[in-house]
Amino acid sequence: TSDNKKIAEFGEKRRSPVDISEIPTTLTSAFIAAEDNRFYEHGGIDIIGLGRAAAQLIQSGRIKTGGSTITMQVAKNFFLTRERTFVRKFNEIFLAIQIEQALTKPEILELYLNKIYLGNRAYGVKAAAQVYYGKNLDELSLAESAMIAGLPKAPSRFNPIVNPDRAKIRRDWILSRMLELKMISSLDYSEAKNSELTAGYHGIQPDLAAPYVAEMARQKAVELFGSEAYTLGLNVYVTTDSELQASAQNAVVKGLDDYDKRHGYREPLDHVELTGEE
Structure with missing residues (x-):
């Protein structure tokens, strides 16, 4: 960001x-x-x-x-x-x-x-x-x-x-x-x-959830540099402010949660019988 x-x-x-x-x-x-x-x-x-x-x-x-x-x-x-x-x-x-x-x-x-x-x-x-x-x-x-x-x-x-x-x-x-x-x-x-093995795969840990913005940045990098965008070690900075992005994200989540509470329980969409077979 x-x-x-x-x-x-x-x-x-x-x-x-x-x-x-x-x-x-x-x-x-x-x-x-x-x-x-x-x-x-x-x-x-x-x-x-x-x-x-x-x-x-x-x-x-x-x-x-x-x-x-x-x-x-x-x-x-x-x-x-x-x-x-x-x-x-x-x-x-x-x-x-x-x-x-x-x-x-x-x-x-x-x-x-x-x-x-x-x-x-x-x-x-x-x-x-x-x-x-x-x-x-x-x-x-x-x-x-x-x-x-x-x-x-x-x-x-x-x-x-x-x-x-x-x-x-x-x-x-x-x-x-x-x-x-x-x-x-x-x-x-x-x-x-005698210590136990503790290794496991640990993926990247973003500081902020902004996948849509990140994908836009990825597409622009590929547009500018082609496949080398993945090997050049580039740092790409977007204009997004982390605090504003977090506030916007929280506002959307809260709005959806409030909407759901206002409308109450709306019955199941359907019933699925489980036979136990794959």
Whole structure:
């Protein structure tokens, strides 16, 4: 609205970029434990992981595990395709080294945590926290953080809504890695491991109900930008004032309610016999 209240959200991707300072240490630690425990030590590539990937390439003719560091994943997500080829892996390594020279570790981690795909159209950790738990980042528990950190490996397979059993196995493995790396205490590990799964799909939560206005705005955006209206990350502001809209909405509802009370009970329209059959 004109006074900055959300009335709707449309698009192919949900993404809410955040500064690295806004992301809790528990969550960043969970991702590092899951994806790249030597992140703060290497210069962009993990020789051991790459050696393992090279051995698989020689034996099978294709790369099964990428040996990718977080920096290499940033290179792939921003600049490269997802094809598993030697040429792409070489480019990934080259770009990772350049990224490490140009950016600090916190800056690289910020790019990664804002870009990574985490299932259910959620890109980045803030969108994932909202989609799976309906929470802000600082409200996530250790178990919930570990669950989100388990998604990059296979967002569909480890989706806690669709595959809760597999997702729990992945979550518990990440918790064990965090314990092994001394990121959490034994007590924290036990409490998180024994916690129940609470993930569920949380859709958008508008600040104001104005679906007719929102649809007009959507149609105008599509008219101006075509299908790219759903992928450009546009913020569309309408002239509607939220207080006036809410007052109008309440007035209509009250008017209908008063009308119904004035006319009283008007008998059923019809009777339907239920046979018990579908």
